[in-house]
Amino acid sequence: MSGRESKENRRRFLLRAAGAGALLGAGAAGGIVVHRQMPRARAGRGVTARLKPGRGYDLEALAQVDPALIGYRRDLRFSTGMKAARGLAVTEAGEVLVAGDHGYARFSATGEALLAEPIDDSARAVWWDSESGAVWVAGERRVYRFAATGGLEAQWPMPYEGAHARITSIATSAGAVFLAIEERRRGHVLRCSMDGETAEPLFEPNPEEGVLPILSPSPYVDLGVTSEGHILVGNLGQCQVQLFSATGNLLAAWGRSSFAIDGFCGCCNPVCVAALPDGRVVTGEKGLKRVKIYRTSGELDVVIAAPAEFSAAAQAGEPDPQKLKGLDVAVRSDGAVVVLDQTDATVHVMLPVTEADSEFQIVGRA
């Protein structure tokens, strides 16, 4: 065999070996890919719904509200554009303040965004001080005061020890700041000086005299202030609304757990409270998203919004654990009730139904 032939044979051998190697490698790669993809391909395969009739909690039936009880209609709905909108307040001029994400936003009465101011913390609640025009924003563990025209004026830490404590609501009355605080399924209300230097509990629980402790299975303890300066407390774990004077005397307490329209549904409601100028109390519930007005005696007066008023995703039964589920309410000086739906971060402005509205609806249907 000549040297040239030998060289030719070696070249041919190398070419064939390379080809065989390539085929073997391609085959191996294909095998690995098929093995890895197979379980995922199996998991995503055809799904057929074969639902049986529901039993246990019939959420659709529970969500039904007699239309005759509903005395409000929706005038406006707008999105805040926030990922996690939590708190709501309304100014004298009807501007809407929403606390959420890491700050608060101001919207005009028609829903146009006017201003947004950041804070260093997750914003949980907002309050408009009718005396000074200042905006108070509560973060998880800090309190921020903004000027009426915008701009941070002051901030101070939550005057409460407790590694797991967080603020759930804020209000001002009689020259004091009131903070609702949730810690390990218990709620507290603190009366603080305007600069946060001093703080004391608004009241001490005394079940024998009807002053029940605040239970907070979920962090929704809410505060409101009546036109007389009294403090409304949404004691959700007791399914009660409590009314205290600014000095901490219990003036009234009412409410019961019930899926009936005059009760607070489930274990932990109402999640928000607000006072109308005439003293009646607006309440909001999660689970079955109901907004209602109660008389000062605790009797149901009128339903503002039934669960059907809110978006499909926001209604009872929504299983997504990533979503906030509550509401917040505020009252405009003209009697309109403003509702924040945390699930989809939208604001609903509800107006009382007048006779003219009723006639218009009848004509409209005809």
Next chain:
Amino acid sequence: MDKEQKNSSDRMTRRSFIRSSARGVLLTGTGWTLGYLGGRGTAEEWVWQIDPSKCIYCENCATACVLSPSAVKCVHEFEICGYCRLCTGFFVPDSIALDESAENQVCPTNAVVRKFIEDPYYQYSINEDNCFGCGRCALGCNAFGNGSLYLQIRHDRCVNCNQCAIALTCPTEAIRRVPKSRPYDKKLQVQEENPQGGESEA
């Protein structure tokens, strides 16, 4: 002469073509088999699990599983629980009384155990021998409470079928394969992994 011989040896005959093709197919097949077996040896194993964020507690889990009772059980994530006296995962709507009488319980098999801790808190736990995965407790808890009760496939029971029979009937495609090294979907864990998705504050 040499040139003619070389040309005839280089010419592709039918026999040499078949031989080369067979060799190619054999090599590719061997590679495929080796790759598949190698991948099986090194890749993570998978098991079936329910995604709690998609589950709607339709009760199919109770009846569609090849096991009887089902391998799906209710689990309780105590960190999320409110320890409520009135638990909507335990009591039927507007129950006659807040006690453990059968008529007050939402669970048809007494699988949810209620235990007094301190006034007014109660602890709820699951007796898995009684639970058959209907999810009625989880529906009540998720609709009105904190959502600490939810359904999971228990891997001390699940036989890990190639095709999960429940997955075929699940209306929300909540059942999917997860790595065997992380066989359960904890709700708090899901939230930590998706911090942009908001927070659970049911």
